[in-house]
Amino acid sequence: MKNFKTVSVAESEQLIAAQQPMILDCRDLKDYRAGHIENAMHVHEQLRDSLLRKADKTKPLLIYCYYGHASEHLAEMFGDFGFQAVYSLAGGYADWKEQHKLER
Secondary structure, eight states: OOOSEEEOHHHHHHHHHHHOOEEEEOSOHHHHHHOOOTTOEEOOHHHHHHHHHHSOTTSOEEEEOSSSSHHHHHHHHHHHTTOSOEEEETTHHHHHHHHTTOOO
16 A cells, blocks of 8 residues: 655645745755755765664655655555555656756
């Protein structure tokens, strides 16, 4: 059973405005540094493990990657660990960037 929801850019914007989720960017560090969604944290292995153990599982999570595939795997992992509201951005940062007309 899928324990996360896939959301569009528009739905993720509504989620950010209404619920202020923790935003996790699971792309590589070089691409994260080149541009990311405001307030997103770069997820590296140590941060991921720390969040799985210590984060508030009731706080919503919005996870994204390049195109929306890798973030689904990470979203599933967080859901399996008991996080109650986990979202994966369909189309990833590529769709976000396109819809926000960002250079990178």
